[in-house]
Amino acid sequence: MHLLQMAPPSHHPRSQRRSRRSGLASPPIPALTTALAFALAAPLALSAQSESTEPEDDTALDLRVDVYATAPELVSAEEIDAGDLRDSGEDDLGRALRDQQGLDATRRGPINLDPTVRGLAEDQLAIGVDGSRTFAAGPGRMDSDLAHVSPHAVQSVQVVKGPYALSWGAGAMSAIDVRTFRPALGGPSLGGRAAVDYESNAEAIDAYGALFGSSERWRWTLLANTRQGSDYEAGDGSVVPADYESNDLRGAFGLRLGEGGLLEISGGYQGQDDIDYAGRILDATYFKTRSYNAEYSWSGSQGALESVRAQVYANHKDHLMNNDEKPTALDMPGRIPPFGLDVDLPTESNTRGARLEAGFAGADPSSSWTFGIDHFTNERNARRFVRRRSNDLLLFEDIVWPDAELQDTGVWGRGTWNRERMSLSAALRVDLVDFGAGETSEFFAANTNGSLEQSEENVSASLGARFQLRDAWIASLGLGRAVRTANALERASDRFPSTRFQIGAEFLGEPLLDPERSLQLDAGIERRTARWRLRANAFWRQIDDYITVVPDPSLPRRLPLSPPVVFRYVNGEGAEYLGGELWLSHRPADWLEWQVGYETVDGDDETYDEPLFGIAPDEWTASVTLSNRPGTLTARVLGTLIRSQDDVSTTRLERPTDGAELVDLQLAWRPPRVAEGGLELQLAVENLTDEAYSRHLSSLNPFTGQRILEEGRSVRVGVRWSR
Helix, strand or coil: CCCCCCCCCCCCCCCCCCCCCCCCCCCCCCHHHHHHHHHHHCHHHHCCCCCCCCCCCCCCCCCEEEEECCCCCCCCCEEECHHHHHHCCCCCHHHHHCCCCCEEEECCCCCCCEEEECCEEHHHEEEEECCEECCCCCCCCCCCCCCCCCHHHEEEEEEECCCCCHHHCCCCCEEEEEEECCCCCCCCEEEEEEEEEEECCCCEEEEEEEEEEECCCEEEEEEEEEEEECCEECCCCCEECCCEEEEEEEEEEEEECCCCEEEEEEEEEEEEEEECCCCCCCEEEEEEEEEEEEEEEEEEEECCEEEEEEEEEEEEEEEEEECCCCHHHCCCCCCCCCCCEEEEEEEEEEEEEEEEEEEEECCCCCEEEEEEEEEEEEEEEEEEEEEECCCCEEEEEEEEEEEEEEEEEEEEEEEEEECCCEEEEEEEEEEEEEEECCCCCHHHHHHCCCCCCEEEEEEEEEEEEEEECCCCEEEEEEEEEEEECCCHHHHHCEEECCCCCCCCCEEECCCCCCCEEEEEEEEEEEEECCCEEEEEEEEEEEEECCEEEEECCCCCCCCCCCCCCEEEEEECCCEEEEEEEEEEEEEEECCEEEEEEEEEEEEEECCCCEECCCCCCCEEEEEEEEECCCCCEEEEEEEEEECCECCCCHHHCCCCECCEEEEEEEEEECCCCECCEEEEEEEEEECCCCCCCCCCCCCECCCCCCECCCCCCEEEEEEEEEC
């Protein structure tokens, strides 16, 4: 349909108009700030004392990330220091995870960054919050699956970098599991935490407060968080649109039931408003997310039965997009059309699910078995309304997500066997998948094959082994297979922009897509001593029936302003990945620690015999941390070397990215505790050299064709209190 053809009137309510905040990025910091950072760091070595590090308070709301290369039951979890993530000052969980080895994230706007794991993205990752599956609300993925939980409500994040978390959910080529904070059950206690961070470049404020309490029988927690920011200045002086506002409220209550039983009820609400998306053709008017979760767990001994866990959950996400501040809203003589457009795109993504699992003792004390069943239903709906801005005349209405529904029921089992110097694990999962959709356009029906009502039976499996070698060396091996079904956009989109391919073109779905099937092999080695820590991992992955896109010149564009070529989703011949990570840490003295890390991923697209789309470049990281006595003064210098990425998919219009050299400084001061409380003051200089750079996985601005630049130099100050 041509853009100027008229559609029948619609009863869709008009979108609420955006209230904009003024203010540009702050000017570069004065040289005095940098000098002050070094001046404060220098005396640390002179005043250092040889004291062991105090353990973290188990009621703290600090974030911990456990990264596993293979089966989580076997390999030792690499626990990244909670202070490192806390000190990063990130107000977005996806952005915080971007700095962890093997992980990256796609930036489309200022918050809600979309995580990737070793080249896998979006629905190739099984993402859950407190054991519940969650999916993005926007077809353009302005949000990620984990975007709608405050980063300050998170106590731990577990990442499995391969198809080994089969008990976590369907389609887990890799997996991320987020757990929100719960205080420990024990004697009567009451605590709280609060923090305020201000970041100068984007004039961003992040403030939260939490209260929690517990006894032998019950525990509770309540957290509120507000975040907001404005446009920021990149290293070259250009201004990147980055307004946003986010407010979270989350609570949980747990109650002991009998011997070994615990009932936990939790929920939360998040409202996000007026978010700029430099990497999308639209901005976000709002996100509104409501989540509910009830879980019962029991552990003890009833014959062979050792544990039971039952859970029901639901999350509802409403989303609205608009083009109020995009070029398409302006009158432009000579353009087709020459008049300004008014685009509204309301969407929703609602998920309901349940799971039941039971653990059993094996025939001998060294073995155990766990069996489970889980189910989720995800319903997605989205329609695009395009009007003439000057007179509110409806030009046309598009079906983006045609009442799409995905149902998955999975049955799985897992066994572990432990010997003196070796452990083994095996898992098997079978998923029954049903996909359906409602009304589609006449164009979609005429240009695609087959019914949108599709069913699949998918089988996934994994094997893992861990070996205790001499002199504190640990080796691990893993082999796994996971199957990922096609999502609603890949099956049912009608000339709507893709998300994984970041091109401002139009893409047509294919109902008969086969699921992707990954096979991955992992090998790792690790050594830990009192002063040294070494970790090295390598992996190889093959994805058959890889879902990719091919250009189809026979398809007409939906919008005249789109690129001339329209792409189809297809099953390609396959994709091959090869990569790994290396990490080394040394503490030569109690007051000094240095770390260095390296990560690499290479990908080949066998359909076009060219590099895979969306592979991050090699990256080196290094840091030096100085501290005197624990709880007083700490200084850290962090360096990151991101190589250029020239191995790109030219067939899919991917563009290369220049490398970058980054330096960050962090200072933290903790005065002596007062009235059993704690106070911490922080000062950080981020992107000290004011580098102008982009990360390769970040989206392109669809109107300029340039990749989104990251923030230039910025000062962050923060105050934290706990009791």
